Amino acid sequence: MLLAALLLALTTACAVEPEFDFVLRGGSIVDGMGGPAVPGDVAVKGGRIAAVGKVTGTGKQELDASGLLVAPGFIDVHTHAEDIDDQPHGENFLRMGVTTIVLGNCGGSALNVGDFFQKIEKESFSPNVATLVGHGTVRRAAMHGSFDRPPTDAELEQMRALVRRGMEDGAFGLSTGLIYLPGVFARTEELIEVAKVAAAYDGLYATHQRSESAEIFQSLEEIFRIAREARIRTEISHLKLSGPANWGKAAEVLEAIEKARASGLEITHDQYAYTASSTGISQLVPESMREGGSEKFRERLENAETKSMFVEEMKKTLHKRGSPDYSYAVIASYRSDPSLNGLNIVEATGKVRPSDALEEQIEMILDIVKSGGATGVFHGMSEADLEVFMRHPNTMFACDSGVRRWQIDVPHPRGYGNNARVLGQYVREKKVLPLEEAVRRMTSLPAQTFRFIGRGELRPGFWADIAVFDPQTVADHATYADPHHYSAGFRWVFVNGALVVEQDQHTGARPGRVLRRGSE
Numbered sequence: 138m139l140l141a142a143l144l145l146a147l148t149t150a151c152a153v154e155p156e157f158d159f160v161l162r163g164g165s166i167v168d169g170m171g172g173p174a175v176p177g178d179v180a181v182k183g184g185r186i187a188a189v190g191k192v193t194g195t196g197k198q199e200l201d202a203s204g205l206l207v208a209p210g211f212i213d214v215h216t217h218a219e220d221i222d223d224q225p226h227g228e229n230f231l232r233m234g235v236t237t238i239v240l241g242n243c244g245g246s247a248l249n250v251g252d253f254f255q256k257i258e259k260e261s262f263s264p265n266v267a268t269l270v271g272h273g274t275v276r277r278a279a280m281h282g283s284f285d286r287p288p289t290d291a292e293l294e295q296m297r298a299l300v301r302r303g304m305e306d307g308a309f310g311l312s313t314g315l316i317y318l319p320g321v322f323a324r325t326e327e328l329i330e331v332a333k334v335a336a337a338y339d340g341l342y343a344t345h346q347r348s349e350s351a352e353i354f355q356s357l358e359e360i361f362r363i364a365r366e367a368r369i370r371t372e373i374s375h376l377k378l379s380g381p382a383n384w385g386k387a388a389e390v391l392e393a394i395e396k397a398r399a400s401g402l403e404i405t406h407d408q409y410a411y412t413a414s415s416t417g418i419s420q421l422v423p424e425s426m427r428e429g430g431s432e433k434f435r436e437r438l439e440n441a442e443t444k445s446m447f448v449e450e451m452k453k454t455l456h457k458r459g460s461p462d463y464s465y466a467v468i469a470s471y472r473s474d475p476s477l478n479g480l481n482i483v484e485a486t487g488k489v490r491p492s493d494a495l496e497e498q499i500e501m502i503l504d505i506v507k508s509g510g511a512t513g514v515f516h517g518m519s520e521a522d523l524e525v526f527m528r529h530p531n532t533m534f535a536c537d538s539g540v541r542r543w544q545i546d547v548p549h550p551r552g553y554g555n556n557a558r559v560l561g562q563y564v565r566e567k568k569v570l571p572l573e574e575a576v577r578r579m580t581s582l583p584a585q586t587f588r589f590i591g592r593g594e595l596r597p598g599f600w601a602d603i604a605v606f607d608p609q610t611v612a613d614h615a616t617y618a619d620p621h622h623y624s625a626g627f628r629w630v631f632v633n634g635a636l637v638v639e640q641d642q643h644t645g646a647r648p649g650r651v652l653r654r655g656s657e
Contacts, residue, residue: 156194157182158634161605164202166190167573169209169580169594174573179207181601184634184648189595202605205628206572209580209595210236210602211556214587215343215374215407215535217242218266224540225262228643233556233613233624234579234604235536236632237265237592237652242374242537243345244273244314248299251306254651261647263637265602267587269312269343270303272296272331273320284319285428293330300334307653309587310341312374315356317345321424325359332367338654341587343372350379351457353386354393361397364404372586373406375537376526377414379517380458387525405586407533408526410558412518413617415537415549418482418511421466421502423450435507448499455495458517463498467617470546471511479547479618514549514617524569527559533583534559534575543621550620554613557624561612572608591657600657601634 157180165174166189178192188194213230216238221227230238240246246268247253257266279295280288288296300311311332314320332342342363348356357373364371373394378386398404419427426437426447437443455463463482471477477485486501487493505511526532538552551558556579563569570578584593591599604627611626623641630638635648 155197156180157187157192157196159198159200160192160194160196161200161202161207161603162192164205164207164605166595167206167208167576168596169577171573171577171581174206179595179603181603181631181634184601186595186597186599186601188597200629202628204607205605206608207595208234208576208604208606209593210234210604210630210632211579212237212239212583212587212589212593213535213556214239214372214533214583215242215537216240217245217537217539219245219247220540221262221264221266222257222260224542225260225647226643226645227262227264227540227649229538229541229553229623230264231630231632231637231643232627232641233554234606234627234630235264235556236602236604236630237267237589239267239269239309239587241269241271241308242312242314242343244271244312244317244320246271246274246303246308246312248274248278249306250303250308254307254653258651262649263643263647264632264649265592265652266649267589267652268308269310269341270300270308270335272311272313272323272328273317275299275331276319276323280319282430284322285425286322287324287327293327296331297334300331304335304338304340304654307651307656308340309654310343311335312343312345314345315347316420316424318424318427321347322428325362328363329366332363332369336367336369339588340369340654341372342367342369343374345374349377350383353378353383353390357390357393357397361402361404364397364402370403370586371405373404375414375535376406376408376532377518378522379414379515380460381519382457382459384519384522387522391525391529405531405533405582406526406529407535408523409535409537409551409555410523410527410563411549411551411555412520412523413514413516413549414518415469415512415514415551418466418468418502418513419506421451421463422506423447427506431507438503438507448496451499451502452495462495463502465516467514467516467547468505469512469514469548471505473505473508473511475546512546512548514547524563524567527563527569530574531582533578533586541621548620550613550615550617553615553620553622554624557611557626558613560606560608561626565608565611588654589652590655601631603629603631605629
């Protein structure tokens with residue numbers, strides 16, 4: 138009798154023991170593969186998705202997702218979040234549904250990927266982190282400040298060795314920034330040889346291409362040649378057409394890319410959902426004037442003939458892009474005079490110089506560079522081109538941002554709002570994309586492109602990176618004039634099964650993992 142009672146009690150206890158860590162109930166599930174949303178539940182156990190569909194078992198925590206969309210956590214393939222160790226919450230990313238970020242873009246990365254991974258793993262962080270190896274970083278290490286030339290055989294071998302070490306330490310590929318020092322001086326043959334190293338590890342080549350304006354078609358041909366001769370999968374970073382003189386060519390650009398794909402090349406691309414870019418104000422100055430560092434730059438400024446030559450080159454570049462002045466360039470962060478942050482170059486010039494004439498604008502730019510430089514926001518793209526690129530099925534969404542420091546400077550709003558802007562403005566309001574397709578571009582497409590294992594889909598066995606949001610209210614609130622506003626509409630965001638965002642607030646949790654090539 139006593140034995141029977143004990144068995145009954147044991148059976149009852151086992152029956153009510155929750156099967157899962159938590160269950161999201163009654164949401165609209167978008168699995169990340171592009172299919173239509175379906176009603177159902179998602180169960181999570183041990184950091185992974187345990188069941189999708191009608192879940193009969195119970196969770197230790199039951200969450201009502203009625204009226205909400207349940208999607209895989211978003212993957213941002215182009216960030217500059219190398220300071221994640223200093224800003225471990227990565228709050229601007231998580232609060233727009235991004236659970237995995239890729240560092241090392243535009244040719245800039247940690248020189249020693251293994252050491253970087255070990256460093257950030259000593260401290261916990263919120264999003265998952267992956268990286269590329271930056272060609273500019275390894276070129277700088279190998280060529281020691283002398284960049285306006287091809288590398289010697291020994292230097293090229295050192296660059297190969299540094300890329301090889303990075304790939305073996307878990308990097309997912311190689312990146313280039315071909316408008317930036319020192320990559321701007323790299324010839325195509327050098328890029329092919331270095332890309333071959335990444336290709337040997339099934340790595341990807343991600344490029345900020347040599348021109349996004351008048352010479353874009355020549356630049357694309359260089360990309361296709363590198364992809365073909367290095368036999369490497371290729372990602373075109375933040376695809377765009379800069380400058381009014383180049384607007385209206387988006388369909389031609391995509392046609393060129395599709396022709397390359399038809400020839401057997403594996404080409405994808407990403408974009409941010411804004412018509413302004415962001416980089417250093419120094420990019421307005423010819424690279425040959427900046428080569429060799431600040432001391433050489435000052436020497437060239439002091440030579441009246443040399444300076445005059447560069448000023449004329451700046452005027453020609455301005456004319457070529459179809460702009461009458463530098464009002465399209467806004468100062469975002471200028472340490473030497475923060476009072477100019479948020480002003481365009483014409484406004485800043487009028488504030489500190491005798492007039493805002495073009496000659497004075499150029500002097501203003503040269504003064505900024507001479508004083509240590511500044512970051513800027515550059516208004517230079519058309520909405521029509523942006524939407525043409527957005528409709529292409531191989532376009533992913535990436536914010537091209539670092540970790541944002543709250544209320545510091547006047548940065549580009551994309552770092553706070555990119556993914557939410559796509560879902561709110563371009564899906565719900567403008568209907569440029571169906572919601573399920575937009576989610577695919579943020580989840581399974583980047584996961585497949587970068588070879589992330591066990592991520593990017595709501596599938597049993599995959600890691601529980603999940604974004605739960607209200608498709609009727611999800612929105613970006615950051616603007617160019619007032620960028621420090623987080624996105625809204627996210628009820629819950631999970632990273633590896635841990636809750637990092639609840640009701641649009643970061644929970645403080647740091648469950649992120651380092652993602653290494655070839656492993657989960």
